[in-house]
Amino acid sequence: MASEDKKEHVQEFKLDPDSELRFEVESKGEKVFLILKAGFAEVFGTELVKGKQYEFTAGAKIAVFSWQGCTVELKGKTDVSYVARETPMVIYCNCHAALEDMRCDAEKENKRGPIAMLVGPCDVGKSTVCRILLNYAVRMGRRPLFVDLDVGQGQISVPGTIGALLIERPASLDEGFSQEAPLVYNFGHKTPQLNSTLFNMLFTQLANSVKEKIETNKKTKASGVIINTCGWVKGEGYKHLIQAAKAFEVDVILVLDQERLYNELVRDMPNFIKVVFLPKSGGVVERSQSARAESRDQRIREYFYGTPKNSAYPHSFDIKWSEIKIFKIGGPALPDSCLPLGMKAEDHLTKVVALTPNPGMLHHLLAVSYATKEDEELILSHVAGFVCVTNIDTERQILTLLSPQPKPLPNNLLVLSELQFMDSH
Ligand SMILES: Nc1ncnc2c1ncn2[C@@H]1O[C@H](COP(=O)(O)OP(=O)(O)OP(=O)(O)O)[C@@H](O)[C@H]1O
Ligand SMILES: [Mg+2]
Known part of the structure; x- marks a missing residue:
């Protein structure tokens, strides 16, 4: 039955020159495989190798374009699949x-x-x-x-x-x-x-x-x-x-x-x-707010765990509160009347605020800054990478961090991000 099921979902497409095959993988569906059988084709400018099986995961929206014409095969369930002759x-x-x-x-x-x-x-x-x-x-x-x-x-x-x-x-x-x-x-x-x-x-x-x-x-x-x-x-x-x-x-x-x-x-x-x-391509697909949130989540997951084909093994370690300093950029807005002399109302947006680790930081990303000083440098320095707070022990004053790199952190100055990641691995 299973093999019959699969057979049902093998589709072959012949593309004329300057046309493209557009397909979407079901958002909760299984992988879809693409194989170039004959001719030449590319996906968003990347050339396909003949005979190689390319896999696409749930939600992918893809166009296979051919300048010269080609034959391609799709294996697996797609939400949509059609050949378009009008492309920009x-x-x-x-x-x-x-x-x-x-x-x-x-x-x-x-x-x-x-x-x-x-x-x-x-x-x-x-x-x-x-x-x-x-x-x-x-x-x-x-x-x-x-x-x-x-x-x-x-x-x-x-x-x-x-x-x-x-x-x-x-x-x-x-x-x-x-x-x-x-x-x-x-x-x-x-x-x-x-x-x-x-x-x-x-x-x-x-x-x-x-x-x-x-x-x-x-x-x-x-x-x-x-x-x-x-x-x-x-x-x-x-x-x-x-x-x-x-x-x-x-x-x-x-x-x-x-x-x-x-x-x-x-x-x-x-x-x-x-x-x-x-002009935009007729193939571009609109994404809902939830699809956007899902793709953000996916990117963070890939940052720590890699892709299904190229998985990474992140590290998890404890760090004492005393070993790091956490900041956020932007403090609460103050009414004009409360502003210190010479301070503009929008200055609070770039204020560097020191934070004590607290339960509200759970699941948040922290940027590991390259800054050497605890001032404006924290805003304008580029970052070494990100860690995610996976546990906060207020009694022992310890944070557990998920990190793509093993301990130690390249710097002890961290900046809180609004972005969160629920580590479900
Ligand atoms: N010709 C095409 N055929 C099928 N799908 C396409 C085509 N071009 C783009 N897409 C898909 O449409 C979706 C939106 O495209 P893209 O992300 O490039 O738009 P964008 O303008 O950058 O969107 P955003 O405003 O979110 O940044 C993507 O999933 C992309 O893979
Ligand atoms: Mg974009």
Whole structure:
């Protein structure tokens, strides 16, 4: 019966040139396997190897695109699976070609390559287009930097952070881009709204680090940077985009889907910044709040435990309260009348507050800071990584931490994140 069941769910698709197979794995379903039988195909810019079995887990939403035409097989239950002939891939590829021209020019003149920022509302494929452009660049032998400013659905480190990653090989289908030595800053919230002042400070700091980093490697300098952003494009969110464009000194802004945003940026950006409109793919799937929360959770789980294919074994250890110092960024707001002389009302947002370990910290992530001093440095330093508080013993004054690395911690200064993780292993 079981084998019959499986047989039922083997589907074969023949793709014409420039078409794509879109499929979704059931959100609570079992794995789905994809095999390229003949021809050439890619998933978000990563080439498929013929005959290799690729597996996709519950909730995955995938497009298998072919420039030349191909035959692929899907094994397992999918929610949706269909072949689409209308895709914006040619436009995305032209966009890559334009960036590639800029890289060639930069290389010749030993100048900085293109810094491109992807913007657009929620669920238009920003992260996917970043991935496609980075994959194409690295397949041409480039070594671009990927900057992720999306604290909610980012692809570097854990949620609640922003960061930069050097891309040296195409993304793997199950694990995305290899996370070797990313540069990570802890914001500590799921959306930038929760502390705009801090968010602004952090991406400005990241922009400075990126500008330095890019100068140290000739190849990366010519390859440039691709910046991903979150879907908050109105009001304050729009202001952040403008400020980020300035801080990173972007050359190109790629606007996905929204003409209003495109027009606003054309109006507000100086002429030397190219603002380009890109249509969204009909395949991009909207995600509910709960799907977003689930994917955040998944990212944190992977941070500690790895992926099903490449599992990691995190460490759990006790640490005395006296061995560490925990801080949070941002204190309670004070009414104007209570503010000390010379202090602005928004200053509380970047206040460094020392905390005593307490039961409220249970399940929270703590950023292990590289800061050496207990002042502003704690805000602006990048982080070594994250640990999760899995137990608090107030009597013995001991914290139990889940950590990707064994004891000791690289630093004893920790910063509390709003992000939580229930360790159910
Ligand atoms: N052509 C496509 N066919 C099928 N699924 C796609 C396609 N392009 C993107 N997707 C899927 O759609 C979902 C949303 O895409 P993506 O995450 O790139 O959007 P986004 O604009 O970055 O969203 P957010 O606002 O959450 O950051 C993802 O699960 C992605 O795998
Ligand atoms: Mg995204």
